[in-house]
Amino acid sequence: MPSPYLALFAAPGSKGFSAAGFLGRMPLSMMGIGVVTMVSQLTGRYGLAGALSATIALAAAVAGPQVSRLVDQYGQRRVLRPATLIALLSAAGLLFAAHYGWPDWTLYVFSAGIGCVPSIGAMIRSRWAELYRGTPQLHTAYSFESVVDEICFIFGPIISIGLSTAWFPEAGPLLAACFLAVGVFWLTAQRATEPAPHPREKHGDGGSALRSPGLQVLVATFVATGAIFGAVDVVTVAFADEQGHKGAASVVLALYAAGSCAAGLVFGLLHFKGAPEPRWLLGICAMAVSMIPLLLVGNLPFLAVALFVAGLAIAPTMITTMSLIEQHVPRAQLTEGMTWISTGLAVGVALGSSVAGWVIDAAGARAGYGVPAVSGAVAVAVGFLGYRRLKRPAPRRGGTVGQHSEREERHVA
Numbered sequence: 557m558p559s560p561y562l563a564l565f566a567a568p569g570s571k572g573f574s575a576a577g578f579l580g581r582m583p584l585s586m587m588g589i590g591v592v593t594m595v596s597q598l599t600g601r602y603g604l605a606g607a608l609s610a611t612i613a614l615a616a617a618v619a620g621p622q623v624s625r626l627v628d629q630y631g632q633r634r635v636l637r638p639a640t641l642i643a644l645l646s647a648a649g650l651l652f653a654a655h656y657g658w659p660d661w662t663l664y665v666f667s668a669g670i671g672c673v674p675s676i677g678a679m680i681r682s683r684w685a686e687l688y689r690g691t692p693q694l695h696t697a698y699s700f701e702s703v704v705d706e707i708c709f710i711f712g713p714i715i716s717i718g719l720s721t722a723w724f725p726e727a728g729p730l731l732a733a734c735f736l737a738v739g740v741f742w743l744t745a746q747r748a749t750e751p752a753p754h755p756r757e758k759h760g761d762g763g764s765a766l767r768s769p770g771l772q773v774l775v776a777t778f779v780a781t782g783a784i785f786g787a788v789d790v791v792t793v794a795f796a797d798e799q800g801h802k803g804a805a806s807v808v809l810a811l812y813a814a815g816s817c818a819a820g821l822v823f824g825l826l827h828f829k830g831a832p833e834p835r836w837l838l839g840i841c842a843m844a845v846s847m848i849p850l851l852l853v854g855n856l857p858f859l860a861v862a863l864f865v866a867g868l869a870i871a872p873t874m875i876t877t878m879s880l881i882e883q884h885v886p887r888a889q890l891t892e893g894m895t896w897i898s899t900g901l902a903v904g905v906a907l908g909s910s911v912a913g914w915v916i917d918a919a920g921a922r923a924g925y926g927v928p929a930v931s932g933a934v935a936v937a938v939g940f941l942g943y944r945r946l947k948r949p950a951p952r953r954g955g956t957v958g959q960h961s962e963r964e965e966r967h968v969a
Contacts, residue, residue: 615671782904
């Protein structure tokens with residue numbers, strides 16, 4: 557790993573919370589695709605499988621920002637542990653319900669409970685921000701976290717789909733739940749690097765971070781972007797199944813993440829001058845254009861190459877997005893602001909996976925790739941329409957005026 561990345565870990569405690577965050581984020585890539593694989597194997601119904609994955613994502617979209625808002629107020633340890641217990645109990649219920657053929661409504665109830673899972677990526681990024689705010693190292697740290705996300709997406713689907721197809725259908729989601737438990741409880745045991753809570757009565761900032769017009773644009777755009785990701789996951793599993801190689805879907809999806817990982821590593825070594833907004837919009841456009849070749853797929857090797865190339869646009873766009881959040885939300889709401897991006901993605905994943913599942917059931921897997929193509933076009937349209945809002949950083953507010961102005965003046969894109 558290049559030296560700028562190694563230098564990040566000179567800070568005490570950084571290795572520990574980064575390792576815990578890696579384990580805690582594995583379920584992000586394992587649970588949804590694991591549920592799709594499990595339910596499609598047990599029932600043969602891709603529509604139901606996609607709908608359950610969408611339910612998890614939608615529930616996370618509702619609960620995630622609220623959990624992160626509580627984290628900003630009361631600290632990570634006090635909030636993450638009970639929220640994680642709810643998610644773990646719900647995951648256990650879903651596995652039992654699927655295994656024993658309980659009514660569909662029970663599957664939806666337990667899937668909704670899984671949505672209480674906290675946004676571990678936001679928790680780790682907030683710890684990096686506490687360490688390196690206002691320095692070039694923060695850009696490198698955000699780049700490193702995007703690479704970690706993609707590593708999770710490289711190995712998570714391989715492990716989840718592989719276990720569920722080779723061992724027993726519930727194996728993938730079961731291991732995802734184990735990773736979540738270990739990651740969260742290990743992370744929350746590390747108190748030295750935990751960001752200090754910001755009680756709202758002290759800072760006089762009782763509203764949601766989503767009041768920021770710039771954050772609204774980012775979240776709306778990432779709803780469409782999430783639809784790309786959700787649709788690609790479900791359609792790729794179905795396409796590999798149609799080709800007679802369902803297990804190969806994990807390898808193909810891993811190459812999608814590998815492209816993003818490679819781009820993120822390079823992007824983290826670069827230090828850009830000028831505003832980040834044009835780079836962000838360029839990244840959204842690149843993600844949209846990269847969906848067009850998927851409409852022409854005829855076999856798995858071609859699909860693998862096309863997805864690897866498509867992945868090159870993901871990490872740079874996500875890294876730039878995290879930098880923009882620093883400009884558009886107060887420091888006391890940083891975790892919540894980052895989680896709203898995850899929420900936008902989760903809503904999009906829910907929509908994309910659901911629509912893709914219905915299209916697959918009605919017209920086959922190849923037709924399903926029209927869903928991410930349309931989603932990409934929507935993301936570009938929203939990005940252009942809201943671009944002017946992104947050009948206006950958040951006004952200085954409340955009791956953190958000095959913090960805001962300092963952050964804005966020395967912000968590193």
